[in-house]
Amino acid sequence: MSKKIIFLIFVLLFTFFGLKYLNEGKDLIKIVKLAKLNFFLLALLLQVVFYFFYSVLHQKILAIYKINWSLEKVASLVLGSLFVSLLVPLGSLAGSSVFITAGKKEQISKTKSSSAVLLILFVDFLSLLVLLCAGFGTLIIKKDVLEYQLIGLLLFLLMTLGLFVLLVLGQASPKSISKLVDLLHKFVNRFSRFFPTAKMLSKDWPTKKSEEVIYLSKTFWSNKKTIIRSFWVVLTAHFIELLVLFFVFMAFGTVVTPGVLFAGYSIGVLFWIISPTPQGIGIVESVMPLVFVSLGVDIGVATLTTLTFRGLTIWLPAFLGFFSLKFLV
Numbered sequence: 136m137s138k139k140i141i142f143l144i145f146v147l148l149f150t151f152f153g154l155k156y157l158n159e160g161k162d163l164i165k166i167v168k169l170a171k172l173n174f175f176l177l178a179l180l181l182q183v184v185f186y187f188f189y190s191v192l193h194q195k196i197l198a199i200y201k202i203n204w205s206l207e208k209v210a211s212l213v214l215g216s217l218f219v220s221l222l223v224p225l226g227s228l229a230g231s232s233v234f235i236t237a238g239k240k241e242q243i244s245k246t247k248s249s250s251a252v253l254l255i256l257f258v259d260f261l262s263l264l265v266l267l268c269a270g271f272g273t274l275i276i277k278k279d280v281l282e283y284q285l286i287g288l289l290l291f292l293l294m295t296l297g298l299f300v301l302l303v304l305g306q307a308s309p310k311s312i313s314k315l316v317d318l319l320h321k322f323v324n325r326f327s328r329f330f331p332t333a334k335m336l337s338k339d340w341p342t343k344k345s346e347e348v349i350y351l352s353k354t355f356w357s358n359k360k361t362i363i364r365s366f367w368v369v370l371t372a373h374f375i376e377l378l379v380l381f382f383v384f385m386a387f388g389t390v391v392t393p394g395v396l397f398a399g400y401s402i403g404v405l406f407w408i409i410s411p412t413p414q415g416i417g418i419v420e421s422v423m424p425l426v427f428v429s430l431g432v433d434i435g436v437a438t439l440t441t442l443t444f445r446g447l448t449i450w451l452p453a454f455l456g457f458f459s460l461k462f463l464v
Contacts, residue, residue, distance in 0.1 A: 211459035218456030270401030305352020
């Protein structure tokens with residue numbers, strides 16, 4: 136596919152989703168006008184710092200695979216992946232394809248690129264576990280844990296545990312990985328027969344995927360120091376994001392305790408990840424205010440803060456991400 140066609144597709148998608156979420160954009164502008172400018176600008180500045188640290192995380196993990204991209208390029212791809220992830224459900228996985236496509240452009244194998252993306256995802260999940268401990272700790276103390284929160288936590292833990300089991304098996308028992316992937320291959324193909332339009336997985340699919348998982352596992356265990364440093368980088372990034380949320384609250388004249396911040400942020404990010412909608416649109420905007428209100432925050436302030444926070448963390452970076460996709464096309 137030519138560069139012009141790819142760029143045209145992105146332009147059309149940008150236009151479509153721009154029109155689709157036009158009202159949300161107008162509402163966000165109205166909300167920002169209500170905020171105290173000094174605190175809002177401070178939150179905006181910290182959001183830039185957050186993406187700096189998040190880009191450093193990507194750069195460190197990519198360097199493990201000898202993918203030595205500049206920080207500017209990595210940051211552009213991070214923003215570009217955020218834009219792409221807004222286009223489809225479970226968008227985080229779709230956004231990751233930006234790095235795979237960029238690698239392919241430079242003759243970097245898909246195995247390397249996809250392995251790096253999964254490793255970044257796993258390190259990010261580990262850092263979120265720390266925040267979830269603090270967030271749920273606050274909710275437990277306040278006796279305010281709800282069923283949907285526990286279900287969301289269970290799904291996230293299963294995802295994280297699943298990735299960890301693959302990392303362990305890939306190192307300790309590569310044959311087990313091959314057997315698991317082969318079973319998955321057979322299950323998917325049998326299930327696909329019920330859908331005439333569904334494509335069957337190829338015969339060499341199990342071999343390729345097994346090699347990718349084993350490669351990921353060996354890379355993980357042979358680079359533990361870099362993984363630990365990357366963990367601290369992304370954890371720092373999340374703490375910066377907590378400061379962004381704090382100053383957004385301040386912009387609307389409200390001071391909240393660290394417990395409230397941890398609870399609202401961690402639950403918001405949790406449903407951001409497990410939500411079937413792109414980047415949790417519609418779900419996160421409902422969940423975060425509910426958490427804040429349950430912990431004593433005024434419903435109006437909770438709603439305004441959540442919408443502004445989402446504007447800073449999703450919509451503005453995604454808008455910039457559209458223009459950063461020049462590295463792909």
